[in-house]
Amino acid sequence: MDRKSFIKKSSIGLGLALVPNLATTQGNRTKKMVPADMKPKIVREAEGNVLNVIGDIQKHKLVGSDTNGQIAEWVNDVKPGVSIPPHVHTKEDEIFRVLKGQVEIMVGDTTTVLKPGDTAFAPRDVVHSWKVVGTENASMCTTAFPAGIEAMFEELGKLPSGPPNFEKVAEICGRYGINFV
Template structure:
């Protein structure tokens, strides 16, 4: 039995059992507003962006999730780091799949290993650095989506040593400030 037929039969049966009038409405047309399409992203798929040395692959963006969240895979060598900063628009979750990531959130610094995660809520300073002697693979989730737009802007900067004033300007436009 298909899902719609099952639900319709179940609802009609339930309403008959309790003997109360029920109005059953089934939507058969596809809504384009606020609808989210299923998506499968294979291991090597996604948009690759070098964000000032942070090697990112966008797996899901706001376009895929109706703005709910962004999911990014990061694979970086030891020494790669992001200095202390604060987000005002999104919360972040860092989940380490391989390697080691030293993370500071607020006043707490810890080392994350495969399977560990850290939650960095908006308005709380945080930073991270790949440590150890192997690459670190991390899944970064940001709620709500939108941070990928900033990462794309940063990824479009000219190669070489980054102009920190320009980086701070781009980040500031997206609600992120660095702590000096």
């Protein structure tokens, strides 16, 4: 077999291996392998479950029950100076996208200030933290995957207002695989 034929045949095989639905749907592009309990969802800006998580006002837009456990997503509105101390997730990765204001974020060995439109990725098992800097509130859209962390935020949101009891916060977070460093 000459080189050109080999590349052509191996490319087709590789394409079929990487896109299995292409080989099985045979032109029926409307058939998808979606779990029966997962439905499309539209969430408007003003909608979502609002939680006050130790001063971090979060509006949960998508939770695990919406996404078959794949992702949870929330938007927050946080005052200058509010921060989350260095911690490590053992169960989920996170993506932070700044919508408004400025957020100093540390992921691993890198610390930078994110501005509107900037995004940071914090993989599980990598220490990270954030703090709102500047003079205006900041807003971030945070996505965690897989889902599950939203249950922790529900628990944290039920704690009494005022200065947080760090031992209680650490205990709750620890049950969800999040450890402060």
